[in-house]
C-alpha cells in the first residue's frame with residue numbers, strides 16, 4: 001500500500017465550474033474536511049494542454065496544490081459520442097465557447113449526429129467520462145477515472161444539473177441527467193463492502209478515489 005499524506009483539514013476543489021463544485025460539495029459532505037474552491041482562493045485557471053482527461057486533471061490539481069499549499073482535487077471530464085469518434089471528449093467545455101453556451105454545444109452534437117444519420121439509440125451511444133486527480137503540494141498525486149454509458153436524446157430534457165446533462169440518458173434509466181435529482185445523478189451510497197458506488201461518471205470516479213484513499217472503508 002502506498003503511504004499518502006492526509007486529506008485535510010482543508011481541501012481545495014480545483015475547478016471553476018459551479019456545477020462540478022456543487023457535486024463535490026455533496027460527494028464530500030460526510031467527510032471531516034473543509035472545502036475551498038479555486039475561485040474562492042482566487043487561483044488562476046491553468047491552460048488545459050493535456051491530450052487526455054487524466055493529464056488535464058493532473059495539470060489542474062497540481063497547479064492548485066502548489067499555488068495554495070493545500071491538497072487539491074481536480075476533475076477533467078467530458079461527453080464522448082461514439083458516432084463522432086469520441087467528440088467532444090476533452091473539448092467538451094471548449095465546444096460551449098467562452099460564453100459557456102451549452103445549448104449551442106448540445107445543438108452541435110445533435111447536428112453532427114443528424115449529419116451521420118444516427119437516429120436509433122444504438123447509433124447515438126455516448127459516455128460521460130471523468131478523471132479525478134488529488135494532488136498534494138509535496139508532488140504526490142492520486143489519479144482515478146469513472147465513466148457512465150448512455151445515449152444522446154433530442155430535444156434536451158430537464159433543467160437540473162449542468163452542461164450536457166439534458167441530452168444524456170444513462171443506460172437502464174428513463175430520465176436524462178437533466179431530469180434527475182442530485183442524489184440520483186451523483187449521490188454516493190456505501191455498499192456492504194464499504195465501497196462507494198454511484199451512477200454518474202464523477203460519482204464513480206469518486207468511489208475509486210475513496211477506495212484508493214481508504215482501503216479499509218470510509219473514515220468515521
Ligand SMILES: O=c1nc[nH]c2c1ncn2[C@H]1C[C@H](O)[C@@H](COP(=O)(O)OP(=O)(O)OP(=O)(O)O)O1
Pocket residue numbers: 014015016017020048060075076077078079092093128161162163164165177200202
Ligand atoms: O456531469 C456532467 N454533466 C454535464 N456535462 C458535463 C458533466 N461533466 C462534464 N461535463 C461537460 C461540461 C463541462 O464543461 C465539460 C468538462 O470540461 P472541464 O474542462 O473538465 O471542466 P470545466 O472547464 O467546466 O471546469 P474546470 O476545468 O475548471 O474544472 O464537460
Ligand SMILES: [Mg+2]
Pocket residue numbers: 048093
Ligand atoms: Mg476546464
